[in-house]
Amino acid sequence: SQTIHQWPATLVQPVGSPLSLECTVEGTSNPNLYWYRQAAGRGLQLLFYSVGIGQISSEVPQNLSASRPQDRQFILSSKKLLLSDSGFYLCAWRGTVYGYTFGSGTRLTVV
Amino acid sequence: QKEVEQNSGPLSVPEGAIASLNCTYSDRGSQSFFWYRQYSGKSPELIMSIYSNGDKEDGRFTAQLNKASQYVSLLIRDSQPSDSATYLCAVIGSGGYNKLIFGAGTRLAVHP
Numbered sequence: 001s002q003t004i005h006q007w008p009a010t011l012v013q014p015v016g017s018p019l020s021l022e023c024t025v026e027g028t029s030n031p032n033l034y035w036y037r038q039a040a041g042r043g044l045q046l047l048f049y050s051v052g053i054g055q056i057s058s059e060v061p062q063n064l065s066a067s068r069p070q071d072r073q074f075i076l077s078s079k080k081l082l083l084s085d086s087g088f089y090l091c092a093w094r095g096t097v098y099g100y101t102f103g104s105g106t107r108l109t110v111v
Numbered sequence: 112q113k114e115v116e117q118n119s120g121p122l123s124v125p126e127g128a129i130a131s132l133n134c135t136y137s138d139r140g141s142q143s144f145f146w147y148r149q150y151s152g153k154s155p156e157l158i159m160s161i162y163s164n165g166d167k168e169d170g171r172f173t174a175q176l177n178k179a180s181q182y183v184s185l186l187i188r189d190s191q192p193s194d195s196a197t198y199l200c201a202v203i204g205s206g207g208y209n210k211l212i213f214g215a216g217t218r219l220a221v222h223p
Contacts, residue, residue, distance in 0.1 A: 043215035099145045102154040
């Protein structure tokens with residue numbers, strides 16, 4: 001069966017520090033992968049999506065970047081975090097017509 | 112205009128009642144519609160998908176779609192306290208790459 005892994009679960013980082021969040025998918029090949037962010041009390045905002053290795057599309061200009069070095073690996077990064085980068089980061093993949101499956105998420109607090 | 116709009120709530124219903132959650136979307140070319148449930152601090156989980164006009168039932172949940180009115184709804188029958196959560200409406204737009212666009216969510220509170 002297909003599963004999606006995200007880590008770490010929580011992260012507290014100082015302003016100006018770098019960030020790397022990782023997402024991996026098992027049990028499928030060439031999945032469409034997505035990064036979302038959810039600010040406190042808000043809906044999910046699509047940040048990046050990827051339809052294949054090395055292919056990244058950005059939805060919102062911001063302090064973040066994404067990479068897809070392997071077929072089932074999706075990485076979200078930042079060189080210097082801002083306070084506004086705090087939020088709940090979710091990786092998702094589109095496996096079937098039955099919608100997207102989300103990872104367990106990373107709660108990032110920038111202090 | 113937001114692409115997917117929901118009333119933020121909270122919607123408060125007594126246990127055993129029907130909860131009605133509504134959603135409108137702006138992209139007329141959208142073909143796929145989803146309802147997700149999100150408990151506080153957790154990731155969203157898919158509860159219903161609907162692609163054709165009309166009703167789709169799954170247990171206590173019924174999704175309704177009206178493409179002409181660009182309207183999607185979710186009915187929860189016999190509401191239970193465990194249904195208390197935020198319900199997110201999501202739409203795959205016509206812009207390609209199957210991007211799932213979410214509404215801000217409606218918070219549902221079911222009280223005993």
